[in-house]
Amino acid sequence: MPPRNPIRRFSNLVSLKLSASKPIEQPAPSAEGTRTLAQFLSTSREKYLNDIRAEPHKGAEWTVVMGNEAGDLDSLASSVAFAWLQSEIYKKPTIPLLQLERDDIDLRAENIHALHLAGITKPKEELLYLTDVKGFSPFPSQNFALVDHNRLGALYTAANPSAKIIAVLDHHEDEGLYKDTASPRTIEPSGSCASHVAALCPPELPADLATLLLTAILIDTNGLKPGGKALATDIYAAGFLASRSTFASKLPGKLVTALLDDPKAGPGPNALYEASAIRELTATLVAKKGGVSHLSGRDLLRRDYKDYQYVVDGKTVRAGLASVPVPLKAWGKGGKFEEAAVAWMRERELVVLGVLTSFRDSDTFGGSGKGKHRREQAWLVYDAPAEGKEKAADGEAVNVEKLAARLWNGLEDNVELKLKKHKKFDFEKGDNLPSGAKGRGYNQKNVNATRKVTAPVLKNIFEVPEPAATPEKN
Numbered sequence: 017m018p019p020r021n022p023i024r025r026f027s028n029l030v031s032l033k034l035s036a037s038k039p040i041e042q043p044a045p046s047a048e049g050t051r052t053l054a055q056f057l058s059t060s061r062e063k064y065l066n067d068i069r070a071e072p073h074k075g076a077e078w079t080v081v082m083g084n085e086a087g088d089l090d091s092l093a094s095s096v097a098f099a100w101l102q103s104e105i106y107k108k109p110t111i112p113l114l115q116l117e118r119d120d121i122d123l124r125a126e127n128i129h130a131l132h133l134a135g136i137t138k139p140k141e142e143l144l145y146l147t148d149v150k151g152f153s154p155f156p157s158q159n160f161a162l163v164d165h166n167r168l169g170a171l172y173t174a175a176n177p178s179a180k181i182i183a184v185l186d187h188h189e190d191e192g193l194y195k196d197t198a199s200p201r202t203i204e205p206s207g208s209c210a211s212h213v214a215a216l217c218p219p220e221l222p223a224d225l226a227t228l229l230l231t232a233i234l235i236d237t238n239g240l241k242p243g244g245k246a247l248a249t250d251i252y253a254a255g256f257l258a259s260r261s262t263f264a265s266k267l268p269g270k271l272v273t274a275l276l277d278d279p280k281a282g283p284g285p286n287a288l289y290e291a292s293a294i295r296e297l298t299a300t301l302v303a304k305k306g307g308v309s310h311l312s313g314r315d316l317l318r319r320d321y322k323d324y325q326y327v328v329d330g331k332t333v334r335a336g337l338a339s340v341p342v343p344l345k346a347w348g349k350g351g352k353f354e355e356a357a358v359a360w361m362r363e364r365e366l367v368v369l370g371v372l373t374s375f376r377d378s379d380t381f382g383g384s385g386k387g388k389h390r391r392e393q394a395w396l397v398y399d400a401p402a403e404g405k406e407k408a409a410d411g412e413a414v415n416v417e418k419l420a421a422r423l424w425n426g427l428e429d430n431v432e433l434k435l436k437k438h439k440k441f442d443f444e445k446g447d448n449l450p451s452g453a454k455g456r457g458y459n460q461k462n463v464n465a466t467r468k469v470t471a472p473v474l475k476n477i478f479e480v481p482e483p484a485a486t487p488e489k490n
């Protein structure tokens with residue numbers, strides 16, 4: 017049986033049972049009814065935004081389906097698939113909402129890769145984000161479906177008394193909510209929530225959608241590795257999806273035939289895990305997930321970032337600590353680090369920024385066989401003028417010289433961090449810092465000290481009146 021045309025609508029579809037492995041009679045695809053998953057998503061987004069902006073608005077006609085706030089591939093794929101299922105099969109307009117800001121989609125390269133494989137090549141334009149619904153209070157819709165979590169966020173219930181959960185599909189611990197309103201309400205263990213969503217999909221789901229769900233299962237189960245996180249539900253769902261996905265042509269023909277025939281009994285539990293196309297896809301997804309080479313300097317700073325506030329000599333000083341998994345040299349030459357760091361300080365209105373790197377040095381080899389674990393710290397002190405202003409108003413200005421001196425002394429004297437001046441990053445030598453800014457770079461000889469150690473050191477430096485007492489271990 018050849019893979020079917022992925023882009024059909026299912027207006028005549030009545031039975032949706034997954035067990036109905038026999039092909040359901042399909043109408044010939046009409047030009048009007050033919051659209052890709054990407055088209056489905058961008059059309060839904062446009063319609064939804066029009067409806068909630070209309071007067072009177074029509075947000076009540078929609079169901080909003082969300083994954084959890086971490087925004088991983090499982091949440092993404094599960095919400096997209098559930099929206100497709102509800103809209104295209106059950107004819108209930110449903111829009112997937114990503115619980116993240118539009119720009120944050122770039123922070124997960126594996127998601128971007130999986131979306132591309134599913135034909136969604138402009139996810140910033142094709143998907144709906146928190147950014148799009150920010151201006152609406154209360155939230156403009158009342159019907160919600162939850163995937164990959166099972167408690168509705170406060171944002172959606174605030175001043176929205178008719179908020180109702182119409183469906184829950186999840187694999188986290190069941191909080192016991194929405195039993196009277198949610199149908200289906202499937203909260204059961206599985207490697208991936210995408211497997212629960214796949215179990216509801218008809219055999220004729222679009223190949224693009226099958227691919228997207230499959231990528232989520234593979235990343236959550238490490239490619240269906242035996243003895244790992246994959247449960248029978250995941251193995252079955254992955255077989256069902258793989259044989260209908262855009263990867264079907266790369267799998268052995270016999271395997272595809274067996275899977276199309278009966279994904280449960282068909283080829284045996286490890287057949288898919290052993291297929292080279294599945295191994296390659298898993299390896300790519302895992303590498304993308306672990307890699308940060310696609311991130312911009314700003315992304316590296318905001319990816320794992322915390323804000324702090326101190327009162328130094330009666331003035332409020334905002335400080336930020338960014339933990340970064342690559343060395344300072346990863347920013348590249350020619351002042352790129354300084355440029356990104358200063359821009360971030362302006363954006364967050366910081367006077368102090370510490371960039372704490374942690375990485376394996378590929379030039380040396382430690383006992384583990386991997387490169388030696390190293391840490392660096394780079395610090396900038398700069399009282400950036402607020403946007404639109406030339407410089408900070410008199411009286412508000414922080415004495416950068418004094419603050420920097422205090423910071424350098426405190427850091428360099430600290431017995432726990434063991435900081436040594438960085439030979440390659442002496443920020444005051446070059447002319448890459450704006451005038452009035454101070455900066456120093458260090459190698460951190462205590463490679464076990466994380467931000468959890470550095471943050472209290474910083475607090476101690478700034479908030480213990482000078483002369484700073486020698487920091488004590490506690």
Ligand SMILES: [Mn+2]
Pocket residue numbers: 090091164187208209
């Ligand atoms: Mn999940």
